[in-house]
Amino acid sequence: MKAVIYNGPRDVRVVDVADPQIEQPTDVLVKITSTNICGSDLHMYEGRTDIECGRVLGHENLGEVVEIGRAVYRIKVGDKVCLPFNIGCGFCRNCEKGLTGACLTVAPGQAGAAYGFADMGPFQGGQAQYLRVPFGDFNCLKLPEDAAEKEDDYVMLADIFPTGWHATRLANLMPGDSIAIYGAGPVGLMAAYSAMIQGARQVIVVDRHKDRLKLAEQIGAIAVNDAEHDPVEQIMELTNGRGTDKGCECVGWQCHDHGGQEIPNLTMNNLVKTTRATGQIGVVGVFVPQDPKSPDDLMKRGQIAFDMGNFFFKGLRMGSGQANVKAYNRELRDLIHADRAKPSFLVSHRLPLEQAPDAYKNFDNRIDGWTKVILKPNE
Ligand SMILES: NC(=O)c1ccc[n+]([C@@H]2O[C@H](COP(=O)([O-])OP(=O)(O)OC[C@H]3O[C@@H](n4cnc5c(N)ncnc54)[C@H](O)[C@@H]3O)[C@@H](O)[C@H]2O)c1
Ligand SMILES: [Zn+2]
Numbered sequence: 001m002k003a004v005i006y007n008g009p010r011d012v013r014v015v016d017v018a019d020p021q022i023e024q025p026t027d028v029l030v031k032i033t034s035t036n037i038c039g040s041d042l043h044m045y046e047g048r049t050d051i052e053c054g055r056v057l058g059h060e061n062l063g064e065v066v067e068i069g070r071a072v073y074r075i076k077v078g079d080k081v082c083l084p085f086n087i088g089c090g091f092c093r094n095c096e097k098g099l100t101g102a103c104l105t106v107a108p109g110q111a112g113a114a115y116g117f118a119d120m121g122p123f124q125g126g127q128a129q130y131l132r133v134p135f136g137d138f139n140c141l142k143l144p145e146d147a148a149e150k151e152d153d154y155v156m157l158a159d160i161f162p163t164g165w166h167a168t169r170l171a172n173l174m175p176g177d178s179i180a181i182y183g184a185g186p187v188g189l190m191a192a193y194s195a196m197i198q199g200a201r202q203v204i205v206v207d208r209h210k211d212r213l214k215l216a217e218q219i220g221a222i223a224v225n226d227a228e229h230d231p232v233e234q235i236m237e238l239t240n241g242r243g244t245d246k247g248c249e250c251v252g253w254q255c256h257d258h259g260g261q262e263i264p265n266l267t268m269n270n271l272v273k274t275t276r277a278t279g280q281i282g283v284v285g286v287f288v289p290q291d292p293k294s295p296d297d298l299m300k301r302g303q304i305a306f307d308m309g310n311f312f313f314k315g316l317r318m319g320s321g322q323a324n325v326k327a328y329n330r331e332l333r334d335l336i337h338a339d340r341a342k343p344s345f346l347v348s349h350r351l352p353l354e355q356a357p358d359a360y361k362n363f364d365n366r367i368d369g370w371t372k373v374i375l376k377p378n379e
């Protein structure tokens with residue numbers, strides 16, 4: 001089959017690889033019809049992780065079941081399914097509690113596993129014609145009869161819609177709250193969208209890319225362009241000097257100033273400044289235990305100079321981590337089915353798999369208008 005592999009920094013290739021097989025009786029095989037490129041892929045693409053050459057990338061996958069193992073009970077050949085980016089077993093102590101982003105079974109010795117991802121187990125990704133899904137009964141989200149018609153929406157259930165939602169839940173967003181979201185990439189836009197759905201009274205989104213900020217405004221958020229003026233001052237002005245009730249980090253450790261210089265503690269310390277005393281912060285932008293290539297000495301060891309004094313004095317609370325996709329994907333699917341959510345508003349490109357190398361390059365350079373790419377491996 002054809003697949004997108006990592007071949008070194010800023011080098012992905014479409015090559016022929018062996019078709020995946022049913023390896024365990026609980027596996028299912030899915031023919032992939034939509035698979036997104038994610039901001040998380042860019043950390044790997046830029047050579048900032050230790051993903052090995054030859055690995056198939058892709059963790060935002062949707063398709064049709066073409067084969068099932070003999071112990072698969074619920075899922076049938078022909079089902080249209082969306083696959084959470086994190087792979088869970090369904091029976092470990094974390095999965096049982098809905099914390100499927102920290103499954104203890106699938107990648108033994110660590111908490112959490114994912115398709116085509118650095119440090120998340122040995123699994124191949126779905127930017128390919130076919131994908132092997134472990135524990136298929138648990139991991140497949142079945143899609144309703146409008147699966148094909150709303151495929152652009154449903155494929156966002158693999159990661160960014162639940163992840164944006166998770167950011168707001170980590171921040172304990174309540175109806176009527178104000179919330180500031182750093183980052184207007186796909187994850188930040190989904191956090192803003194989730195906050196609107198949950199009845200936030202004021203949603204502020206910070207970025208410097210005008211095309212992304214425009215999408216934030218389209219869904220009713222207030223855009224703050226940090227290239228024009230200090231984002232902290234802008235947020236304080238918008239909140240009468242009090243700061244927002246809640247805040248979300250949707251950028252990660254490669255956050256930078258608008259000139260492009262990486263400052264790994266920038267968004268975290270801005271959040272401490274712009275969240276009102278006793279407020280809550282949700283961090284879904286990825287921070288890593290080490291990045292030897294970071295220009296920042298602390299970050300080489302996975303650390304940042306965090307404004308702990310103000311965090312404590314303000315009595316702030318914080319939650320972080322991978323989204324537990326399965327904790328939300330069923331309900332978010334039902335919102336899409338009922339026409340109450342349309343997360344595909346941020347999709348900019350639908351491309352054949354062969355165009356993945358160019359798509360990676362353009363998305364990585366945040367070229368104007370490249371907000372979210374869906375690859376179509378079987379068209
Ligand atoms: N926790 C999870 O489960 C999970 C899931 C998916 C993605 N992620 C992570 O979320 C992050 C965002 O993903 P994405 O797909 O939206 O990526 P993206 O890279 O497309 O978007 C990031 C945005 O942040 C902006 N930005 C950079 N520095 C900034 C700053 N100082 N202030 C404000 N904005 C700034 C960039 O301009 C860009 O638009 C990544 O770190 C990704 O790995 C986490
Ligand atoms: Zn993703």
Ligand SMILES: [Zn+2]
Binds near residue numbers: 102
């Ligand atoms: Zn588990």
